[in-house]
Amino acid sequence: MTDGGSWEYNDRIEALRDYEFPMLKDNVYLDHAGTTLYAKSLMDKFATDMTTNLFGNPHSASASSQASMSRIEDIRVRVLQFFNADPSEFDLVFVANATAGIKLVADAFRGSPGGFDFLYHQACHTSLVGVRQEAENSLCLDDDAVRNCLESGGKNPLQDLERRAKSTLFAYPAQSNMNGQRFPLSWSERMRKCGAASGDRFFTLLDAAAFAATSPLDLGNSENAPDFTVLSFYKLFGFPDLGGLIVRRQAAPVFQHRRYFGGGTVDMVACVKEHWHATKTQSLHESLEDGTLPIHNIIALDSALDVHQKLYGSMKDVSSHTAFLSRRLYDGFVALQHGNGEAVCAMYSTFSEQTDDDIGNGPVLAFNLRSHLGAWVSLAEFEKLAVLKQFHIRTGGLCNPGGIASALGLEPWEIRRNFSAGFRCGNDNDVMSGKPTGVIRVSMGAMSTASDVDKFIDFIYEFYCTRITESEPSLWGELLVQQDPSDLYVETIMVYPIKSCGGYRIPIGSPWEVRPEGLTWDREWCLVHRGTGRALSQKQYPRMALIRPVIDFSTGHLRISYRGPPLRDTPGQVLVPLSANPDLFRPSTSGHGMTSRVCGEEISAQVYRSDEVSNFFSRILGVPCALARFPPGGLGKGMRHAKAHLQNHQKVSSSGRNTTRCHLPSAATPPDSDSESEQRRILLSNESPILAINLSSLEALNRKIAQRGGKAVSAEVFRANIVIRSSTPKGDSFAYSEDHWSRLRIGKQSFKMLGACRRCHMVCIDQETANKSEEPFITLTKTRRFDGKVLFGTHMCHVPVPGVETKEAQFPTIAVGDEVVVDPV
Numbered sequence: 001m002t003d004g005g006s007w008e009y010n011d012r013i014e015a016l017r018d019y020e021f022p023m024l025k026d027n028v029y030l031d032h033a034g035t036t037l038y039a040k041s042l043m044d045k046f047a048t049d050m051t052t053n054l055f056g057n058p059h060s061a062s063a064s065s066q067a068s069m070s071r072i073e074d075i076r077v078r079v080l081q082f083f084n085a086d087p088s089e090f091d092l093v094f095v096a097n098a099t100a101g102i103k104l105v106a107d108a109f110r111g112s113p114g115g116f117d118f119l120y121h122q123a124c125h126t127s128l129v130g131v132r133q134e135a136e137n138s139l140c141l142d143d144d145a146v147r148n149c150l151e152s153g154g155k156n157p158l159q160d161l162e163r164r165a166k167s168t169l170f171a172y173p174a175q176s177n178m179n180g181q182r183f184p185l186s187w188s189e190r191m192r193k194c195g196a197a198s199g200d201r202f203f204t205l206l207d208a209a210a211f212a213a214t215s216p217l218d219l220g221n222s223e224n225a226p227d228f229t230v231l232s233f234y235k236l237f238g239f240p241d242l243g244g245l246i247v248r249r250q251a252a253p254v255f256q257h258r259r260y261f262g263g264g265t266v267d268m269v270a271c272v273k274e275h276w277h278a279t280k281t282q283s284l285h286e287s288l289e290d291g292t293l294p295i296h297n298i299i300a301l302d303s304a305l306d307v308h309q310k311l312y313g314s315m316k317d318v319s320s321h322t323a324f325l326s327r328r329l330y331d332g333f334v335a336l337q338h339g340n341g342e343a344v345c346a347m348y349s350t351f352s353e354q355t356d357d358d359i360g361n362g363p364v365l366a367f368n369l370r371s372h373l374g375a376w377v378s379l380a381e382f383e384k385l386a387v388l389k390q391f392h393i394r395t396g397g398l399c400n401p402g403g404i405a406s407a408l409g410l411e412p413w414e415i416r417r418n419f420s421a422g423f424r425c426g427n428d429n430d431v432m433s434g435k436p437t438g439v440i441r442v443s444m445g446a447m448s449t450a451s452d453v454d455k456f457i458d459f460i461y462e463f464y465c466t467r468i469t470e471s472e473p474s475l476w477g478e479l480l481v482q483q484d485p486s487d488l489y490v491e492t493i494m495v496y497p498i499k500s501c502g503g504y505r506i507p508i509g510s511p512w513e514v515r516p517e518g519l520t521w522d523r524e525w526c527l528v529h530r531g532t533g534r535a536l537s538q539k540q541y542p543r544m545a546l547i548r549p550v551i552d553f554s555t556g557h558l559r560i561s562y563r564g565p566p567l568r569d570t571p572g573q574v575l576v577p578l579s580a581n582p583d584l585f586r587p588s589t590s591g592h593g594m595t596s597r598v599c600g601e602e603i604s605a606q607v608y609r610s611d612e613v614s615n616f617f618s619r620i621l622g623v624p625c626a627l628a629r630f631p632p633g634g635l636g637k638g639m640r641h642a643k644a645h646l647q648n649h650q651k652v653s654s655s656g657r658n659t660t661r662c663h664l665p666s667a668a669t670p671p672d673s674d675s676e677s678e679q680r681r682i683l684l685s686n687e688s689p690i691l692a693i694n695l696s697s698l699e700a701l702n703r704k705i706a707q708r709g710g711k712a713v714s715a716e717v718f719r720a721n722i723v724i725r726s727s728t729p730k731g732d733s734f735a736y737s738e739d740h741w742s743r744l745r746i747g748k749q750s751f752k753m754l755g756a757c758r759r760c761h762m763v764c765i766d767q768e769t770a771n772k773s774e775e776p777f778i779t780l781t782k783t784r785r786f787d788g789k790v791l792f793g794t795h796m797c798h799v800p801v802p803g804v805e806t807k808e809a810q811f812p813t814i815a816v817g818d819e820v821v822v823d824p825v
């Protein structure tokens with residue numbers, strides 16, 4: 001599961017040529033090499049099938065067509081048998097995914113005379129919850145409500161309603177996709193019996209998409225089986241992308257009420273003068289599979305079933321393997337404690353000691369992390385680190401609204417408040433009013449190993465456990481040594497004309513204009529995805545670092561070259577005029593066209609029409625994109641505002657400065673600058689007009705990285721506009737003093753600090769090579785994390801001097817070598 005290139009993949013396959021596959025019994029685990037082998041074996045087998053047989057479009061008499069049809073019918077039976085479902089009792093309908101299976105059932109019920117009522121369990125996936133839109137009445141049931149209706153002598157909870165539909169559908173998951181909680185298969189029969197006892201036409205829909213991935217689903221007894229069972233084969237086998245709907249034949253008549261019919265499902269249709277059609281009657285699946293079947297996907301199931309069985313054994317083997325792993329992870333998590341005895345993980349999955357009638361929990365763990373003082377760890381911050389450490393986990397709401405709300409204790413009003421408060425990148429505050437808004441979910445499958453589990457526990461221990469002896473990074477001690485004000489100067493000034501692309505170093509001796517939005521020509525352009533309109537970022541496209549714009553005032557161009565290996569059919573550079581001649585841009589799309597997005601914020605940028613320019617960037621990055629411009633002075637969506645603000649660790653009264661750390665919660669009064677920052681305009685930078693870093697801090701960071709055995713990083717990774725150096729070496733004493741600056745003078749100009757800069761793993765991209773590594777983010781996480789945020793560098797803005805008619809006030813500039821003076825607070 002590494003993101004290694006193809007050479008690595010081929011090497012592995014070479015090494016695996018004689019690999020004897022260990023069986024899953026007796027705690028012998030598959031490793032990642034095994035996963036690769038699985039994928040390779042499956043693809044090879046499928047490729048052989050495809051290249052030795054000719055499969056035609058079904059429904060014709062040709063040999064190739066007949067071959068497809070008979071293979072598909074064989075596979076249908078084989079899949080039913082995989083779930084121990086007798087083909088005379090059940091039929092399998094192939095659908096695109098589990099959701100399509102659910103919609104097919106919902107369609108039939110909507111069409112039934114008098115409509116239907118819908119009961120669904122709280123743990124349902126969003127795709128099941130959506131069925132309520134089609135129902136006359138619907139009700140969300142928790143465990144107790146289901147038990148009540150099972151035990152109250154067969155009462156449909158909707159029974160007392162005035163207007164009742166003629167049929168009721170009850171839906172629940174076999175396993176929650178949120179936390180792995182399992183629900184008894186026997187509910188299907190018992191609920192149906194309850195319904196029948198009260199004279200209802202009562203049906204059950206089981207969502208087995210999550211459950212079937214790691215457990216045997218046994219439909220051996222058709223009497224207690226669900227009427228409808230939906231599945232996703234890609235969750236089971238990884239490939240093909242296909243879903244299934246298994247229908248208990250006794251419930252098949254429901255589908256007579258489906259109104260829509262698609263090609264392939266009817267025997268005869270009359271159109272012009274009369275509207276009449278005859279649905280196919282030979283088999284249920286024929287009447288429900290609209291249009292051409294996904295022939296090759298279905299045929300691939302044959303290979304998937306073979307290879308999965310051969311490499312991973314039976315589903316029972318997979319189930320005991322994954323149960324062992326999840327138990328191990330759970331025990332590891334529960335054992336994790338901070339030095340002060342507080343738990344590190346708040347668990348939303350439960351693994352009780354297994355009893356005989358216990359169906360256990362699926363190999364899925366949902367949890368949140370807490371600091372030793374009880375604060376929730378931000379999911380966005382956690383994800384940054386997990387990505388860097390190459391864990392493939394998921395965070396957030398997980399398409400399980402009821403499960404999340406009950407796990408996190410979120411009331412409907414809170415969910416709506418959080419929704420309207422929105423989440424934007426940059427200020428991704430996913431802990432709202434002291435409650436997390438989502439969870440972290442770890443899922444294990446047949447290919448997971450004990451070593452994966454141990455690595456993950458170690459990871460949580462290393463980064464989220466506060467040991468008792470470890471104090472938080474001390475800021476105030478360092479401040480006791482005051483700097484000599486005259487010994488700071490500007491070492492480098494950089495602008496990044498195209499957002500996320502390489503920087504342009506301001507030559508020595510060139511005064512550079514500072515504007516309210518930032519340094520002139522900084523982040524005025526961006527690359528936008530042709531399909532989504534989103535501004536591209538180095539996070540997804542590290543090679544953007546190798547795209548180097550030069551501002552050439554002599555010819556009036558932005559000259560853009562590419563530093564990577566030369567590409568065929570792509571010029572070495574393109575020129576874009578600095579002047580914004582309207583002819584260069586595509587006509588404005590005035591509302592009904594595509595808008596661009598930067599950090600989730602909708603903006604209106606001017607997109608260049610030149611194919612040469614878009615091709616240049618598209619070829620380099622391998623993504624369809626175009627260059628766009630966002631000039632200063634725009635209105636409406638043509639302008640943006642700064643989001644930077646002082647971080648909590650920076651807010652401290654001056655009397656407390658050098659003594660104690662301030663542990664006030666974030667609810668403390670917002671800094672005065674917040675209201676101002678609403679009004680502070682920026683171009684396409686993420687958060688603020690100007691970003692500065694202090695080289696003493698970088699040196700301190702590099703010493704820490706070296707202690708951990710890592711390689712020092714260069715200042716460029718932080719993509720600052722202004723790099724400040726001290727002319728006399730000071731060791732660590734001056735490091736991070738910028739946290740407490742409030743105003744700076746650079747040359748003749750004044751600047752106001754707007755707060756520390758929140759970092760993500762983009763700082764791990766080497767700006768010379770576009771290669772990614774773990775540093776400096778890992779060490780920053782260890783040494784510069786405050787309230788869960790990883791901070792480095794400082795946001796700031798220019799403070800113009802009003803009413804002063806000097807040259808410097810009219811045209812403010814700074815230059816490399818300018819003296820930097822920290823104003824006393």
Ligand SMILES: *Cc1c(COP(=O)(O)O)cnc(C)c1O
Pocket residue numbers: 097098099100125127173175176177207208209210211231232243
């Ligand atoms: C994944 C999943 C779904 C949705 O499956 P699709 O194949 O994406 O339609 C529904 N329910 C559960 C429990 C799932 O895990």
